[in-house]
Amino acid sequence: MGFHRINLTVNGEMEQVDVTGYMTLLDMLREKLVLTGTKNGCAAGECGACTVMMNGEPVNSCLVLAVECDQALIVTVEGLARDTQLDPIQKAIMDAGGVQCGYCTPGVLIASRALLDRNPDPSESEIRAALVGNLCRCTGYIRIIEGVQEAAKM
Amino acid sequence: MVVSETKPNPVGESKPRLDAREKVTGAAIFGDDIQFGNALLHARILRSPHPHARIISIDTRQAEALPGVKAVVTGKGFPGYIGLYLLDRHIFCRDRVRYVGDPVAGVAAISEAIAEDALELIEVEYEILKPVIDPEYGVSSEATLIHPELDQYQVASFILPQPNSNISNYFKIRKGDVDSAWDNCAAIVERKYRIPHIQHVPIEPHVAVAQVDASGGITLWGSSQSPFAQRNLIAQALGISQSDMRVIAPYVGGGFGSKAGVSMESLAVAIATKVKGRPVKLLLTREEEFFTAFVRQGLIAYFKMGCDGDGNLLAMENKFYWDSGAYTEYGVNITRASGYSSSGPYEVPNVKTDSYCVYTNHPVGGPMRGVGMPEMHAGLEQCIDELAQQIGMDQVEFRRINCVKEGSILVTGGKMHPTGLLQCLEKTAEAIGWGHKAEASAANKRRGKGLALMWKAPAMPPNAGSSAWVELAEDGRVTVGVGGQDLGQGSFTVAAQMAAAALGVPYEWVRVATPLDTRYSPYEWQTVASRLTWSMGNAVVNAAKDARQQILEMTAEAWDEDLENLDILNGMVVSYKSEREIPLENIVIYGLPKADDQGWIGGPVIGRGKFMPDYVTGLDPETGQGERAVVHYTTGAQAVELEVDLDTGQIEILRGAAAFDVGKAINPELVRAQIEGGFVQGMSSALFESLNLKDGYVQNPSFVDYRIATSSDVPGGIQSIIVEVPQDDGPWGARGVGEHSMVPTIPAIANAIYDAVGVRFDGPPFTAEKVYLTMLEAGIVK
Numbered sequence: 001m002g003f004h005r006i007n008l009t010v011n012g013e014m015e016q017v018d019v020t021g022y023m024t025l026l027d028m029l030r031e032k033l034v035l036t037g038t039k040n041g042c043a044a045g046e047c048g049a050c051t052v053m054m055n056g057e058p059v060n061s062c063l064v065l066a067v068e069c070d071q072a073l074i075v076t077v078e079g080l081a082r083d084t085q086l087d088p089i090q091k092a093i094m095d096a097g098g099v100q101c102g103y104c105t106p107g108v109l110i111a112s113r114a115l116l117d118r119n120p121d122p123s124e125s126e127i128r129a130a131l132v133g134n135l136c137r138c139t140g141y142i143r144i145i146e147g148v149q150e151a152a153k154m
Numbered sequence: 155m156v157v158s159e160t161k162p163n164p165v166g167e168s169k170p171r172l173d174a175r176e177k178v179t180g181a182a183i184f185g186d187d188i189q190f191g192n193a194l195l196h197a198r199i200l201r202s203p204h205p206h207a208r209i210i211s212i213d214t215r216q217a218e219a220l221p222g223v224k225a226v227v228t229g230k231g232f233p234g235y236i237g238l239y240l241l242d243r244h245i246f247c248r249d250r251v252r253y254v255g256d257p258v259a260g261v262a263a264i265s266e267a268i269a270e271d272a273l274e275l276i277e278v279e280y281e282i283l284k285p286v287i288d289p290e291y292g293v294s295s296e297a298t299l300i301h302p303e304l305d306q307y308q309v310a311s312f313i314l315p316q317p318n319s320n321i322s323n324y325f326k327i328r329k330g331d332v333d334s335a336w337d338n339c340a341a342i343v344e345r346k347y348r349i350p351h352i353q354h355v356p357i358e359p360h361v362a363v364a365q366v367d368a369s370g371g372i373t374l375w376g377s378s379q380s381p382f383a384q385r386n387l388i389a390q391a392l393g394i395s396q397s398d399m400r401v402i403a404p405y406v407g408g409g410f411g412s413k414a415g416v417s418m419e420s421l422a423v424a425i426a427t428k429v430k431g432r433p434v435k436l437l438l439t440r441e442e443e444f445f446t447a448f449v450r451q452g453l454i455a456y457f458k459m460g461c462d463g464d465g466n467l468l469a470m471e472n473k474f475y476w477d478s479g480a481y482t483e484y485g486v487n488i489t490r491a492s493g494y495s496s497s498g499p500y501e502v503p504n505v506k507t508d509s510y511c512v513y514t515n516h517p518v519g520g521p522m523r524g525v526g527m528p529e530m531h532a533g534l535e536q537c538i539d540e541l542a543q544q545i546g547m548d549q550v551e552f553r554r555i556n557c558v559k560e561g562s563i564l565v566t567g568g569k570m571h572p573t574g575l576l577q578c579l580e581k582t583a584e585a586i587g588w589g590h591k592a593e594a595s596a597a598n599k600r601r602g603k604g605l606a607l608m609w610k611a612p613a614m615p616p617n618a619g620s621s622a623w624v625e626l627a628e629d630g631r632v633t634v635g636v637g638g639q640d641l642g643q644g645s646f647t648v649a650a651q652m653a654a655a656a657l658g659v660p661y662e663w664v665r666v667a668t669p670l671d672t673r674y675s676p677y678e679w680q681t682v683a684s685r686l687t688w689s690m691g692n693a694v695v696n697a698a699k700d701a702r703q704q705i706l707e708m709t710a711e712a713w714d715e716d717l718e719n720l721d722i723l724n725g726m727v728v729s730y731k732s733e734r735e736i737p738l739e740n741i742v743i744y745g746l747p748k749a750d751d752q753g754w755i756g757g758p759v760i761g762r763g764k765f766m767p768d769y770v771t772g773l774d775p776e777t778g779q780g781e782r783a784v785v786h787y788t789t790g791a792q793a794v795e796l797e798v799d800l801d802t803g804q805i806e807i808l809r810g811a812a813a814f815d816v817g818k819a820i821n822p823e824l825v826r827a828q829i830e831g832g833f834v835q836g837m838s839s840a841l842f843e844s845l846n847l848k849d850g851y852v853q854n855p856s857f858v859d860y861r862i863a864t865s866s867d868v869p870g871g872i873q874s875i876i877v878e879v880p881q882d883d884g885p886w887g888a889r890g891v892g893e894h895s896m897v898p899t900i901p902a903i904a905n906a907i908y909d910a911v912g913v914r915f916d917g918p919p920f921t922a923e924k925v926y927l928t929m930l931e932a933g934i935v936k
């Protein structure tokens with residue numbers, strides 16, 4: 001089986017990983033780097049649980065091949081907080097009660113962070129549109145949306 | 155000084171979730187996150203391609219020969235039966251497959267890809283049998299028997315299978331005299347509804363890892379609502395001791411009932427027994443998740459109800475055909491629950507109900523949030539609206555007259571306990587602005603309001619038990635042991651609040667012993683039925699009180715004081731008499747010097763507590779009548795305002811309001827989160843969801859074809875109202891609310907659609923297409 005050696009930055013750390021041609025970014029993060037915060041909900045690009053930031057853009061990591069990530073900058077949920085200092089989006093969604101089972105949460109946080117990075121003051125409908133690919137079965141989204149609004153004010 | 159401070163009580167305060175920080179940082183460990191290293195094997199399952207067939211032969215030789223394959227397992231080595239109430243299935247099929255997806259063989263290999271390849275090499279010869287795909291047909295004598303051995307299965311005493319039929323449970327209500335009551339009715343409504351199968355759709359798919367140790371002990375790690383039930387049922391099926399079966403249950407990424415009881419977990423365990431020592435992981439694909447674990451069973455429901463000219467309900471005659479699918483892990487009890495709750499939250503003097511649980515060649519029906527109540531209320535609460543309209547009475551007024559109040563005679567003959575249902579009704583009606591019709595937002599839209607009531611009791615055996623322990627460390631901090639799971643509803647947080655309040659320490663001092671582990675965690679029946687706050691809560695309170703008592707008795711003796719004068723406040727033992735005080739730290743481990751200073755007393759403190767209801771009586775099998783059918787009912791109301799787009803048929807939910815009588819909100823924000831989340835899940839089931847089955851085959855097992863509500867579908871606001879009429883057997887008066895919030899949503903929406911455009915449907919989902927075509931047929935649009 002052919003392996004490819006790739007170099008990339010994940011949550012600020014330089015990583016060198018050997019991956020097969022068909023390994024996804026999701027599997028590489030979870031299996032090779034043991035960053036299990038990023039979740040697998042469908043492996044088909046339909047639920048958003050696996051959302052990570054790739055070069056500043058949110059992507060479904062289950063649809064990205066690891067080999068495409070050579071020289072990429074990746075941020076996962078584990079990379080949001082600085083030491084013990086939570087990112088405002090983490091704190092806001094937590095305080096708003098936007099976390100129940102927590103399985104969608106990593107993807108929701110990354111998608112929201114990416115939204116706020118490109119649009120620091122989003123309208124409610126912009127927030128809804130940015131999160132439409134992140135399925136949550138527990139919260140009914142209302143508190144997640146409130147959390148993003150709060151984070152925008154922080 | 156401490157003594158004069160008011161006693162802090164975290165119960166009733168919206169304390170932050172214990173698990174939130176772990177969950178927002180990616181640190182929370184779910185089943186698929188546990189690391190097993192290179193020894194880990196991956197399992198895949200060969201599933202039946204037919205809805206109903208006899209297995210003639212299975213040839214696994216080629217699959218076994220594939221390099222990388224470590225074991226191929228079939229039903230051959232596993233003759234035991236498994237089932238929660240009715241033991242009606244084997245771990246792997248042995249002689250017959252009963253639904254598309256039924257497990258026929260399992261492969262463990264060094265990679266998922268190799269396991270998948272090996273499945274292709276297994277040859278199975280089937281003899282196709284005629285499937286049963288309609289529960290109403292299923293009860294007829296012409297229908298093929300799906301379980302010819304039904305009369306030999308082991309079954310719980312309160313479940314009544316009918317031999318030589320496809321009926322796995324038959325529950326009856328015979329109250330009063332329905333037949334002669336119809337003559338006194340001024341109005342009668344008769345309707346039939348079809349509630350489709352749906353799926354729970356937890357965002358985390360089912361996962362299980364099993365490993366057998368050198369002495370034959372089995373460990374199962376899984377995403378589980380029921381570690382103790384899994385221990386019991388899997389051990390029984392394998393014929394091993396429960397003590398040799400250990401279940402470890404980390405965080406659950408959503409369950410809603412799908413991860414209760416045993417579904418796919420026993421497959422991983424069976425395979426693990428053939429690869430001695432190596433852990434075996436089975437992770438369901440999203441496609442498998444849609445139909446091979448559990449689904450919410452379908453329902454065909456007939457309602458007939460009548461009232462007199464003043465709006466008093468006089469009679470109801472209901473018939474339920476539950477499409478339980480191929481096996482009935484929970485279906486039999488859903489059938490029973492819908493029977494003993496079949497009047498809805500109303501006092502009706504004459505009731506006749508027949509509730510059938512019917513085997514079909516469909517996916518297996520499991521419990522889903524509300525266990526039968528959303529399906530039953532979907533039709534019932536529309537009939538109530540129609541009946542009120544027929545006699546020209548306002549629907550809220552009609553409900554006010556008829557809804558159960560304290561002392562009402564219930565459908566099962568007993569008396570209703572104190573309930574805030576009337577308050578829920580009034581507050582919800584007020585919140586939605588009942589009686590005021592607002593203008594639609596555009597000329598091509600019509601606006602409507604709808605309301606529905608609900609009730610639901612925990613559906614469980616009469617003696618489902620809970621236990622808990624409370625342990626203190628040197629620093630006085632507290633660890634609570636529970637066996638109930640936190641699926642996101644916040645049960646760990648609530649357990650910590652209760653322990654803190656009952657013991658007398660700050661909430662921040664309490665943690666919960668996780669992950670759940672049947673070897674170390676105290677017993678809990680299952681995390682289902684919205685029973686944890688109430689049942690597990692009682693056990694936690696008892697454990698905390700026990701620890702408190704130990705501490706106070708020790709201090710009383712050491713200080714030579716009366717017990718009555720001592721208290722624990724904010725983590726300090728205090729005396730109201732001598733005004734002495736001492737922090738909990740150290741004394742809860744090392745004890746205290748005796749009063750005469752000659753030696754020590756006390757020692758490490760561990761409180762224990764349990765709770766098991768002992769007051770539920772049986773019901774007469776012929777009449778369904780009895781003193782106390784259930785522990786209690788949580789009641790509530792929900793209302794919506796919506797718009798129907800005449801051009802597209804699209805429904806937009808503008809806002810919602812809901813009130814539930816939770817007895818006591820231990821954590822009001824968590825209660826509101828349940829009310830909102832349930833509303834949206836109910837809304838999703840009303841507008842979008844149906845697992846489409848054609849000749850036994852699921853047509854839409856993916857997120858693309860099976861749509862659930864997204865962030866763009868939900869209303870801007872849901873007003874959640876908490877009503878608190880205390881429950882006599884609940885901690886601080888609390889009752890459960892997790893499931894209840896999605897029970898009245900379908901009929902509230904259906905009633906609002908009727909209010910807007912005057913059409914009704916025989917069942918959800920009220921998709922744009924369906925709404926548009928129905929309006930077209932009714933001549934409302936051209």
Ligand code: FES
Binds near residue numbers: 040043
């Ligand atoms: S796991 Fe990638 S979108 Fe669902």
Ligand code: FES
Binds near residue numbers: 098102105135137407
């Ligand atoms: S919190 Fe459970 S899926 Fe979003």
